[in-house]
Amino acid sequence: MDPLKSITSIAASGMHAQGQRLRIVAENVANADSRGTTPGADPYRRKTVSFEEMVDRNSGSSMVRVAEIGRDQSEFSLIHDPAHPAADENGFVKVPNVNSIIEMSNMREAARSYEANMNMFEAGRRMRNQILDLLK
Template identity: 55%
Template sequence: MIDPLQASVQIASSGLEAQSTRLRVVSENLANANSTGRTPGSDPYRRKTTTFTAEMDRAAGVRMVKVKDIGTDQAPFRVDYEPGHPAADPTGYVKLPNVNSLIEMGDMRETNRSFEANLQVIKQVRSMVSMTIDLLRS
C-alpha cells in the first residue's frame, strides 16, 4: 500500500493519460468531419468514441481510470445531393461522416477541463510535499 499523496498522483496521472487519448480521438473526428469515401458510393470516415473503465491497481491499492475501448459510432451517415462530386453514388448522393462538429467541440472542452483538473491535483500534491519538506527542515 502506498501513501495517500502518491496514490493521488497515480490516480490523477491515469486520468491525464485517459483524457489525452480522448483528446486524440476527438481531434481525429474533427479532422475527418468532411471527408468522403474514395470511390463513388463508398462509406466515409465513421466517428470514433472513447469508453473509460475503472481498474483496481492492487499494488497501489487505488482505482485508476483507463481507456476501455475506442469504438465507432453506428449513427447513420449524413447524405448530401452533389451529383458532380467524385464520391457521389449513381443517384448523385454523397455520404458524409457521422461527425457533428458541435458535439466534438463540446467533448473537446470537457476533455480539456478534466485534463486541467487532473493536472491541478498533481500540482497540489507537489506543493504539499514541498511544504512538508520545508517543515521538516526547520
C-alpha cells in the same frame, strides 16, 4: 503506499485518459469533411472513447483508463453532389457522422477534466514539498 504518491498516480491516470480522448476528438474534427473515393463508399466513421475503472495493485487506488476506442454506428448523412467521385447513381454522397458541435463540446469537457487532474497533481506535489519543508 504513500497517499501523496497515490494522489499523483490517480491524477496522472486521469490526464492520460483525457489526453487520449482529446486525440480522438481531434481526429474526428480533422475528418469531419472527408468522403469516400468510390461510389457508395463509406466515409470516415466517428470514433468514440469509453473509460473504465482500474485498481492499481501497488496502491489499491482506483484509477481511470481508456477501455475502448469504438466507432459510432449512427447513419451517415447524404448530400447531393453528382460531381463527386463517390456519388451514387442518384448523385448523393455519404458524409461522415461527425457533428462538429458535439466534438467541440467533448473537447471542452476533456480539456477541463485534464485541467482538473493537473490541478490535483500539482496539489499533491505542493503537499509533498510542504511535508519535506516541515521535516527539515
